[in-house]
Amino acid sequence: MKKWIKKVLEYNEVKLALIFLAIVVLFSLINPDVFTVANLYALVRASATNAIYALAIMIVMCSGAFDASFAVIGSFGAYVTMYILTQNGLDPHPAIVFLISILICMALEFLNWFMVSILHLQAYIATTGTASLLKGAVLVFVSTSYIYTLPSQIGALGKTYLATAVYGSGIESQLHVSVIFIAVMYLVMHILMTYTNFGRQVYAVGADEEAAERAGINVKRIRLIVFLIAGVICGVAGILRDAVGRFSLPNPAEVVGKENISIAAVILGTGNSSKARGSALGTLLGVLLMSFISNNLILIGIPSFYVELATGVLMYIGLVGQMSNRPRRHSAKEGK
Amino acid sequence: MSMKKIVNIENMYKSFFGVVALDGMNFSMEEGEIRCLVGENGCGKSTLIKIISGFYPFDEGKLEINEKEYKSINPAESIAEGIQVIYQDFSLFDNMTVAENILMYSTVAGKKMFINNTNIKKKAIDTLKRINVSIDPDAYVSTLSVSQKQLIAICRALAQDCKLLVMDEPTTALTTHEVERLLEIVKELKAQGVAVIFVSHKLEEVLEICDSITIMRSGRNVYDGKTTERILSKEEIIYYMTGKQFSDKVYEFKSEGDIPLLQVKNYTLDGAFEDISFQIEKGEILGITGILGCGRSELAEALFGVVPADSGNVLIDGKDIGIIKNIEQAIEHEIAYVPDDRLTKGLHLEQSIADNAVIRVLGEFASRFGTLDKKALSEQKTKSLSTLSVAGLVPDNPVRSLSGGNQQKICLIKWLSTNPHILILNCPTVGVDVGAKSEIHDIIRNLARENGTAVVVISDDVYEIMQLCNRVLIMKQGRIALEKNIADTTMEYLEAALAEEKTT
Numbered sequence: 001m002k003k004w005i006k007k008v009l010e011y012n013e014v015k016l017a018l019i020f021l022a023i024v025v026l027f028s029l030i031n032p033d034v035f036t037v038a039n040l041y042a043l044v045r046a047s048a049t050n051a052i053y054a055l056a057i058m059i060v061m062c063s064g065a066f067d068a069s070f071a072v073i074g075s076f077g078a079y080v081t082m083y084i085l086t087q088n089g090l091d092p093h094p095a096i097v098f099l100i101s102i103l104i105c106m107a108l109e110f111l112n113w114f115m116v117s118i119l120h121l122q123a124y125i126a127t128t129g130t131a132s133l134l135k136g137a138v139l140v141f142v143s144t145s146y147i148y149t150l151p152s153q154i155g156a157l158g159k160t161y162l163a164t165a166v167y168g169s170g171i172e173s174q175l176h177v178s179v180i181f182i183a184v185m186y187l188v189m190h191i192l193m194t195y196t197n198f199g200r201q202v203y204a205v206g207a208d209e210e211a212a213e214r215a216g217i218n219v220k221r222i223r224l225i226v227f228l229i230a231g232v233i234c235g236v237a238g239i240l241r242d243a244v245g246r247f248s249l250p251n252p253a254e255v256v257g258k259e260n261i262s263i264a265a266v267i268l269g270t271g272n273s274s275k276a277r278g279s280a281l282g283t284l285l286g287v288l289l290m291s292f293i294s295n296n297l298i299l300i301g302i303p304s305f306y307v308e309l310a311t312g313v314l315m316y317i318g319l320v321g322q323m324s325n326r327p328r329r330h331s332a333k334e335g336k
Numbered sequence: 337m338s339m340k341k342i343v344n345i346e347n348m349y350k351s352f353f354g355v356v357a358l359d360g361m362n363f364s365m366e367e368g369e370i371r372c373l374v375g376e377n378g379c380g381k382s383t384l385i386k387i388i389s390g391f392y393p394f395d396e397g398k399l400e401i402n403e404k405e406y407k408s409i410n411p412a413e414s415i416a417e418g419i420q421v422i423y424q425d426f427s428l429f430d431n432m433t434v435a436e437n438i439l440m441y442s443t444v445a446g447k448k449m450f451i452n453n454t455n456i457k458k459k460a461i462d463t464l465k466r467i468n469v470s471i472d473p474d475a476y477v478s479t480l481s482v483s484q485k486q487l488i489a490i491c492r493a494l495a496q497d498c499k500l501l502v503m504d505e506p507t508t509a510l511t512t513h514e515v516e517r518l519l520e521i522v523k524e525l526k527a528q529g530v531a532v533i534f535v536s537h538k539l540e541e542v543l544e545i546c547d548s549i550t551i552m553r554s555g556r557n558v559y560d561g562k563t564t565e566r567i568l569s570k571e572e573i574i575y576y577m578t579g580k581q582f583s584d585k586v587y588e589f590k591s592e593g594d595i596p597l598l599q600v601k602n603y604t605l606d607g608a609f610e611d612i613s614f615q616i617e618k619g620e621i622l623g624i625t626g627i628l629g630c631g632r633s634e635l636a637e638a639l640f641g642v643v644p645a646d647s648g649n650v651l652i653d654g655k656d657i658g659i660i661k662n663i664e665q666a667i668e669h670e671i672a673y674v675p676d677d678r679l680t681k682g683l684h685l686e687q688s689i690a691d692n693a694v695i696r697v698l699g700e701f702a703s704r705f706g707t708l709d710k711k712a713l714s715e716q717k718t719k720s721l722s723t724l725s726v727a728g729l730v731p732d733n734p735v736r737s738l739s740g741g742n743q744q745k746i747c748l749i750k751w752l753s754t755n756p757h758i759l760i761l762n763c764p765t766v767g768v769d770v771g772a773k774s775e776i777h778d779i780i781r782n783l784a785r786e787n788g789t790a791v792v793v794i795s796d797d798v799y800e801i802m803q804l805c806n807r808v809l810i811m812k813q814g815r816i817a818l819e820k821n822i823a824d825t826t827m828e829y830l831e832a833a834l835a836e837e838k839t840t
Contacts, residue, residue: 198444207430214411
């Protein structure tokens with residue numbers, strides 16, 4: 001029995017879930033409103049976009065690369081899509097809207113892949129370049145104005161709720177349809193990374209490129225697919241943000257410039273135990289933890305200007321909490 | 337009956353940017369054969385292996401694998417032909433379990449959309465059983481020891497229906513016991529019909545295990561033969577590898593009757609060594625040997641103050657300084673120590689060769705304001721580097737670009753530039769080929785002879801001690817069991833003394 005517990009505790013996801021649980025309990029003791037269905041719905045709404053973006057950066061990081069431009073790419077794809085549609089007075093099926101955005105984002109992630117895998121540029125710098133370029137390009141070449149007239153069904157999507165719940169105070173909170181997007185995308189990613197040959201190869205490339213090549217893996221091809229998948233995810237996330245926000249704008253402030261939240265979620269979810277390799281479940285827990293903290297600090301009476309500070313402190317606690325079973329490095333003597 | 341040839345290479349040429357790596361190489365392997373491939377660093381061994389495993393295309397020549405001719409071959413095709421290479425770094429994936437690693441190659445080659453984790457685990461357990469290894473298939477590779485990782489790499493090759501296993505320097509990171517175990521496994525593989533190419537620097541192992549030997553020099557095979565027909569002597573192998581005869585002359589040392597430079601009295605560190613007493617004069621080269629765990633490395637570290645001894649005395653130039661308490665104190669008394677794990681800790685791999693060579697003395701070239709005297713420094717660089725011959729040395733290239741043996745030389749030079757009075761070397765030539773070894777030995781001997789440095793060489797290689805030292809101490813279970821002048825003893829005697837359980 002004891003051994004069983006120890007083994008389960010070795011999984012980073014389990015530890016993260018426990019930390020999450022502890023924080024939920026702590027917050028709920030301070031303000032019972034935290035532990036309500038209504039608040040859960042609010043959490044979903046607040047974390048929807050970041051949760052999906054986190055998947056994009058997660059798969060890229062699992063492959064041992066990096067993408068600093070995912071949020072900019074997603075926002076760019078969505079804004080350009082909306083711009084094209086409104087300029088031409090089009091109101092297509094929502095699937096078409098998503099598709100256009102996805103294709104734009106895939107093309108941009110292809111550019112990232114080209115720089116990282118073909119030109120062998122340092123991923124962080126190259127994708128930061130992409131981000132900077134796009135941030136400016138959208139303002140110079142497309143438009144600077146907000147687009148309030150979204151395609152009708154995308155607008156409708158923003159107002160589609162699955163359920164309603166009420167806080168103790170009587171304020172209503174609704175469960176946004178984006179929860180389905182999150183659930184489906186995380187499930188697909190989980191299956192992809194855990195049960196498919198492709199997922200295994202992504203982890204292999206992430207662990208050691210040269211070793212992966214020796215194993216007969218086409219590293220460039222795997223990375224290409226990884227970046228294209230990131231493109232798909234960004235394309236969806238961008239449109240979803242516009243739907244939830246009910247307007248489209250270049251470089252939305254809650255996404256562009258907040259990439260670190262998604263990246264931190266992935267790192268929290270990966271942990272640094274010997275089993276560290278990144279997973280959809282870990283990322284989800286990381287996103288939930290991050291969003292839960294920043295969402296609820298106000299509810300437990302912490303002034304809003306403390307939010308960033310408290311988030312930082314709690315992230316430290318989260319990371320330290322996961323360190324307990326870091327692999328012991330075999331010293332040179334043991335190794336010999 | 338002629339056996340089926342797994343690999344047959346005839347008259348192969350390969351060059352990189354005008355540098356010839358293979359120059360008319362001939363090589364062949366039969367089923368179930370164990371063949372040792374030996375040669376100095378840079379002789380083309382790695383190139384040959386990389387051509388067989390499909391990483392490099394070749395320029396000219398004939399390549400047949402399983403009696404099928406290939407104009408070019410890629411890694412996937414090579415794996416499909418049953419060729420598996422275990423590289424020195426094992427190429428395992430730290431973020432995966434033992435089972436996932438063992439079956440990784442087949443998972444990739446299987447090209448199935450989904451993977452069956454239960455099946456992977458079952459097959460991994462079967463493979464582990466095949467070489468009688470008990471390692472938890474669910475353990476993550478990052479938690480394993482070096483020798484366990486190697487076993488996993490072997491299992492991974494076997495899980496691939498391997499017909500030819502190439503092992504690149506498989507024994508450098510293993511203890512004597514682990515090497516024995518590995519050799520047993522290799523013999524077991526042979527019994528199962530697997531052919532093995534053993535690339536090794538350690539000639540004892542080469543002679544013990546193989547059916548045949550191919551010796552390479554300058555990109556071609558200079559010797560091919562079966563050990564059943566003729567066993568080469570160590571000297572012959574060295575001759576074929578280097579094209580030079582090495583003398584077996586003992587390092588001669590004549591005492592001038594001075595006060596010993598270093599005297600160690602009753603040195604004791606609980607649990608490591610006890611009651612160690614010896615002395616060493618100017619210009620002496622003293623060897624200390626013993627099996628792993630006899631306390632030899634701990635003694636070396638204690639003398640350099642890394643892990644200070646509990647009790648005893650050290651006399652330097654006859655002056656009692658008690659115990660050497662820390663590294664600063666050791667350096668103050670002009671003691672230098674070259675550790676055994678210098679490849680990981682001893683060099684700044686990305687920095688230039690020249691910078692590495694002078695890093696220990698950098699402080700001497702700094703002005704009061706911390707700026708460096710570039711001109712004097714560059715003279716020192718030239719001076720330091722002139723003491724050794726490194727093939728294709730470009731001082732501004734990173735150390736990483738050098739072969740292992742040459743890196744070792746740079747590491748040694750780095751310490752020598754401090755002109756120590758007492759130099760302690762812990763396994764100075766581990767993983768170095770014979771040519772580089774003899775050059776390193778020359779450097780050490782010159783240092784003792786010309787500068788009067790007292791050198792303590794810790795080594796598990798009796799041959800090296802015979803070549804290099806004028807006196808030897810054998811340590812057993814933390815104590816000195818035997819002391820001999822090299823001139824009065826033989827290699828056989830020392831080896832027998834080492835092998836004995838306990839000498840009283």
